[in-house]
Amino acid sequence: MFEKSLTDxxxxxxxxxxxxxxxxxxxxxxxxSEIQQSDMHCKSTAIDKLNYLHMLGYDTxxxxxxxxxxMASPRFGEKRKGYLAAAQSFHQETDVLMLATNLIRKDLxxxxxxxxxxxxxxxxxxxxxxxxxxLFDDAMAVLxxxxxxxxxxxxxxxxxxxxxxxEGLHALAPLLRERLDDPDPSVVSSAVxxxxxxxxxxxxxxxxxxxxLYQLMNSSTNNxxxxxxxxxxxSLTPIEPRLAKKxxxxxxxxxxxxxxxxxxxxCIHTAVVGDIIGVPLPVTDSVGRxxxxxxxxxxxxxxxxxSADHNLRYVGLVTLAQLQARRPELVxxxxxxxxxxxxxxxxxxxxxxxxxxxxxxxxxTLDRTVKKLMSQxxxxxxxxxxxxxxxxxxxxxxxxxxxxxxxxxSDLFALATSATGASLISARGSIVQSRQLAVAxxxxxxxxxxxxxxxxxxIVDMCARQSYANLSNFEWYVAVLVDLVYTAGVDVGQxxxxxxxxxxxxxxxxxxxxxxxxxxxxxxxxLVSRASAGGSAAKVxxxxxxxxxxxxxxxxxxxxxxxxxxxxxxxSLDGEQQATFVQAAIKAYTNWLRDVAGYWNTEVWExxxxxxxxxxxxxxxxxxxxxxxDDDGAxxxxxxxxxxxxxxxxxxxxxxxxxxxxxxxxxxxxxPQLCLELHExxxxxxxxxxxxxxxxxxxxxxxxxxxxxxxxxxxxxxHIVFPPPPPVSVHSESRRRGSQSSGGRRQRKGHKxxxxxxxxxxxSHRLADLPDVDDIPV
Amino acid sequence: xxxxxxxxxxxxxxxxxxxxxxxxxxxxxxxxREIHALVAKRPDTQCNFLEGCQxxxxxxxxxxxxxxxxxxxxxxxxFVVDSSESELGILDLIQVFxxxxxxxxxxxxxxxxxxxFDEIHYILMEVVEAGMVIETxxxxxxRAVNEAKQQIKPASEHSxx
Numbered sequence: 001m002f003e004k005s006l007t008d009x010x011x012x013x014x015x016x017x018x019x020x021x022x023x024x025x026x027x028x029x030x031x032x033s034e035i036q037q038s039d040m041h042c043k044s045t046a047i048d049k050l051n052y053l054h055m056l057g058y059d060t061x062x063x064x065x066x067x068x069x070x071m072a073s074p075r076f077g078e079k080r081k082g083y084l085a086a087a088q089s090f091h092q093e094t095d096v097l098m099l100a101t102n103l104i105r106k107d108l109x110x111x112x113x114x115x116x117x118x119x120x121x122x123x124x125x126x127x128x129x130x131x132x133x134x135l136f137d138d139a140m141a142v143l144x145x146x147x148x149x150x151x152x153x154x155x156x157x158x159x160x161x162x163x164x165x166x167e168g169l170h171a172l173a174p175l176l177r178e179r180l181d182d183p184d185p186s187v188v189s190s191a192v193x194x195x196x197x198x199x200x201x202x203x204x205x206x207x208x209x210x211x212x213l214y215q216l217m218n219s220s221t222n223n224x225x226x227x228x229x230x231x232x233x234x235s236l237t238p239i240e241p242r243l244a245k246k247x248x249x250x251x252x253x254x255x256x257x258x259x260x261x262x263x264x265x266x267c268i269h270t271a272v273v274g275d276i277i278g279v280p281l282p283v284t285d286s287v288g289r290x291x292x293x294x295x296x297x298x299x300x301x302x303x304x305x306x307s308a309d310h311n312l313r314y315v316g317l318v319t320l321a322q323l324q325a326r327r328p329e330l331v332x333x334x335x336x337x338x339x340x341x342x343x344x345x346x347x348x349x350x351x352x353x354x355x356x357x358x359x360x361x362x363x364x365t366l367d368r369t370v371k372k373l374m375s376q377x378x379x380x381x382x383x384x385x386x387x388x389x390x391x392x393x394x395x396x397x398x399x400x401x402x403x404x405x406x407x408x409x410s411d412l413f414a415l416a417t418s419a420t421g422a423s424l425i426s427a428r429g430s431i432v433q434s435r436q437l438a439v440a441x442x443x444x445x446x447x448x449x450x451x452x453x454x455x456x457x458x459i460v461d462m463c464a465r466q467s468y469a470n471l472s473n474f475e476w477y478v479a480v481l482v483d484l485v486y487t488a489g490v491d492v493g494q495x496x497x498x499x500x501x502x503x504x505x506x507x508x509x510x511x512x513x514x515x516x517x518x519x520x521x522x523x524x525x526x527l528v529s530r531a532s533a534g535g536s537a538a539k540v541x542x543x544x545x546x547x548x549x550x551x552x553x554x555x556x557x558x559x560x561x562x563x564x565x566x567x568x569x570x571x572s573l574d575g576e577q578q579a580t581f582v583q584a585a586i587k588a589y590t591n592w593l594r595d596v597a598g599y600w601n602t603e604v605w606e607x608x609x610x611x612x613x614x615x616x617x618x619x620x621x622x623x624x625x626x627x628x629x630d631d632d633g634a635x636x637x638x639x640x641x642x643x644x645x646x647x648x649x650x651x652x653x654x655x656x657x658x659x660x661x662x663x664x665x666x667x668x669x670x671x672p673q674l675c676l677e678l679h680e681x682x683x684x685x686x687x688x689x690x691x692x693x694x695x696x697x698x699x700x701x702x703x704x705x706x707x708x709x710x711x712x713x714x715x716x717x718x719h720i721v722f723p724p725p726p727p728v729s730v731h732s733e734s735r736r737r738g739s740q741s742s743g744g745r746r747q748r749k750g751h752k753x754x755x756x757x758x759x760x761x762x763x764s765h766r767l768a769d770l771p772d773v774d775d776i777p778v
Numbered sequence: 779x780x781x782x783x784x785x786x787x788x789x790x791x792x793x794x795x796x797x798x799x800x801x802x803x804x805x806x807x808x809x810x811r812e813i814h815a816l817v818a819k820r821p822d823t824q825c826n827f828l829e830g831c832q833x834x835x836x837x838x839x840x841x842x843x844x845x846x847x848x849x850x851x852x853x854x855x856x857f858v859v860d861s862s863e864s865e866l867g868i869l870d871l872i873q874v875f876x877x878x879x880x881x882x883x884x885x886x887x888x889x890x891x892x893x894x895f896d897e898i899h900y901i902l903m904e905v906v907e908a909g910m911v912i913e914t915x916x917x918x919x920x921r922a923v924n925e926a927k928q929q930i931k932p933a934s935e936h937s938x939x
Contacts (some may be wrong), residue, residue, distance in 0.1 A: 048896060055794070077929070084896065084899055111928075124907060125798070156912055188909070197779060262869075265866055310823065311866065314865075348824070351829050539881075
């Protein structure tokens with residue numbers, strides 16, 4: 001009798017804040033012994049305490065049986081503790097649930113309304129398919145209870161049971177319909193809620209209820225129910241377009257008259273999402289003028305997203321995004337407002353504004369939007385950007401100014417066209433400084449990785465939409481992508497690499513610019529060293545290497561290109577990336593040779609020999625590398641060979657360099673022919689990208705029948721009749737010796753008849769000469 | 779449908795956790811921790827809709843989970859709902875729930891929630907059953923709660939020996 005009550009437990013926990021875990025352990029032991037007692041009060045107090053401990057994260061499954069015992073208690077207070085425990089810790093496989101069937105049945109039929117209500121609630125939460133099947137009828141019986149308090153709970157319970165026992169829906173549906181006429185508004189509201197939930201999976205089935213719901217919508221004052229009905233209509237109108245016309249009137253009425261913001265919002269949302277704004281009938285607004293329904297909605301929506309209340313702004317932007325997707329012309333003039341929302345300190349609002357604004361991108365607005373988003377990425381407080389160390393950081397205030405100022409003209413803004421190649425990378429020195437002037441303080445919304453990822457994706461999406469319909473300047477786009485490599489702060493390397501490749505390959509004019517930027521990327525040591533850790537920088541550099549290799553003839557070649565494409569971190573990249581680098585290096589090398597052969601002299605000859613020698617040394621280092629070996633380079637048992645595609649390319653390269661080395665072994669006045677022609681390996685034919693669907697578009701030639709077999713049917717080799725042994729002669733013997741080398745005699749004979757083996761004239765002639773197996777003397 | 783109702787204080791200590799989907803205890807605690815971390819960062823001037831929670835699904839508004847919360851004194855009341863619920867409606871519902879607590883406890887404060895945690899559950903049961911809202915009228919809610927209390931009082935007199 002001196003067991004601790006729940007209050008005692010809580011007080012004890014508060015007193016023992018420092019050794020909470022120990023105290024809880026002790027309490028759990030006490031509970032375990034209390035729960036075994038036969039006294040129901042003791043048990044129920046123990047269960048009560050367990051309910052509390054469950055909230056703190058302690059598993060209470062071991063007491064499931066005891067929970068059922070307490071559920072069976074005749075006293076209401078104890079009973080509901082048991083039900084609470086059940087709702088918290090039972091799951092679909094809990095075996096003690098079977099024991100509970102009869103007791104729940106008893107409770108559902110109880111005269112005490114409180115017991116019925118607690119049983120309904122508990123059953124709704126723990127229902128399993130078996131329990132649902134067994135107790136469905138009992139729950140249905142409760143639907144007719146005299147008290148509305150019970151009826152409304154029964155409706156929800158039956159909904160949950162139907163989820164586990166779908167066959168019950170047939171029986172439930174008419175009763176559900178009946179409850180819509182129930183005198184008590186709470187019961188009607190519950191019925192509407194249940195119908196809304198059911199209609200989410202299968203709206204068509206509930207279309208017949210539409211007239212009744214329509215009537216309820218016009219007559220009720222219960223805002224919660226009205227909201228539910230309005231939301232339900234949003235899912236019904238797509239399947240029944242005539243409904244839109246009927247709803248047009250009442251909805252516009254509600255929109256103009258209601259004072260509840262929540263209801264107004266839902267009406268506008270439904271009008272947009274259910275495409276009721278598509279109905280061309282005009283409505284009269286609150287001052288009696290006739291305007292288009294869509295206009296009315298757009299106007300009312302302004303109240304939301306321009307409101308001072310953040311919540312209203314948020315929901316306003318959500319619906320604005322929906323409206324933008326369906327009727328962009330109504331939203332176009334809101335560009336400025338949404339742009340302002342993009343600066344909001346609230347991350348949720350920013351994300352919503354981002355989705356609206358990326359839908360609004362057009363040729364005119366594109367670079368303003370992108371500029372704004374980029375400046376958000378750069379001016380983050382906690383993400384550290386890596387300033388480039390390889391280029392002189394000429395302070396390029398013009399560029400950083402263009403990022404910050406709102407009034408800068410919307411023309412070309414980023415790096416790009418500067419002749420010296422000074423770019424954002426160098427301007428970043430000044431941007432890093434200007435960042436200090438930015439908002440000081442803790443992490444802002446721009447630091448959230450989800451937001452940054454969304455921003456990068458939005459920028460890329462806006463520019464690339466509809467095959468670059470919005471872009472007027474591709475060089476600017478490439479520059480933006482390169483900037484994103486540095487400023488993103490999240491793992492978008494794959495995306496950026498793909499986009500760079502896409503635009504470089506498709507747009508011929510931008511290739512030269514692109515290659516120039518790629519060279520800058522590859523020569524940035526910091527970036528390259530980051531790539532050795534893998535991840536997004538490696539993927540971008542891989543693409544950069546490919547582009548460099550493929551289009552290097554567009555730029556003046558330099559001997560450093562080759563070294564750049566075989567960076568020291570190469571062996572730490574993955575197989576495919578390594579292969580790309582090596583292949584690009586070969587292309588760059590041969591290109592440089594061809595270039596240099598144009599002005600051949602002794603110095604050039606020495607340079608060629610030097611570069612060739614150093615490249616050979618690098619290659620042999622790489623070939624000797626084993627991935628996963630020990631530090632001292634000794635091949636350990638865990639070392640694996642270089643991936644095949646890498647080692648084969650490396651060997652090609654080695655052969656090429658050897659050939660060049662041989663060709664240049666003596667100084668000559670003219671460049672060796674080899675140097676001039678090696679690059680032809682890669683430029684003999686221009687290969688254009690082929691679309692994925694291209695293969696299927698190739699027409700089959702006339703008369704091609706792919707289904708008929710090429711030759712006759714393949715014989716079963718066991719039934720081959722060997723030809724009679726030929727007369728043994730000297731000639732055939734020597735030929736025989738020659739023919740013994742490959743395969744077996746029987747195999748050869750089988751091949752003669754086999755459909756897919758090409759008939760070599762020689763063989764058929766010989767086969768006849770071969771002596772038979774039976775002739776071999778045993 | 780309402781997926782879950784959470785009440786916790788500024789330090790993240792739970793005062794009530796109720797999940798209307800059957801998920802394991804560890805996962806429940808993880809969700810609680812993540813939502814607390816996200817919510818505690820937001821000042822009161824920001825909107826009451828949370829995005830960016832990963833353990834309950836993606837952060838876009840098209841996904842099925844929305845997190846709607848209100849901050850009262852030292853407590854956060856969080857409702858996790860799916861797309862069938864109206865966001866502004868749920869905000870009103872949280873207000874109704876808190877007012878119901880206020881009626882039952884008379885000027886409810888965190889201490890009441892700590893010591894009468896089971897009663898909070900039973901009050902919540904009158905508003906939300908198995909994830910669906912069954913009552914939004916304050917009078918009805920407090921009437922039902924009082925009726926249940928009447929049943930307990932005489933029973934507790936018997937149980938003490």
